[in-house]
Amino acid sequence: MLNREVLEVGAPVSERISSPTVSFADIEKVLAVALRYGLEIIPPPAESSQI
Numbered sequence: 001m002l003n004r005e006v007l008e009v010g011a012p013v014s015e016r017i018s019s020p021t022v023s024f025a026d027i028e029k030v031l032a033v034a035l036r037y038g039l040e041i042i043p044p045p046a047e048s049s050q051i
Contacts (some may be wrong), residue, residue: 004037008029008033009026009029009030009033
């Protein structure tokens with residue numbers, strides 16, 4: 001069973017061939033839905049230029 005927040009931002013697919021592209025609008029929608037459900041989106045750490 002899917003969570004309500006996933007149903008609000010997700011798009012059904014018939015076959016998974018590759019990862020979908022993500023637009024700025026998609027990110028805004030996820031952030032808005034997360035806020036509505038009291039979820040915090042934590043971005044990944046920035047990549048370091050040092051190796």
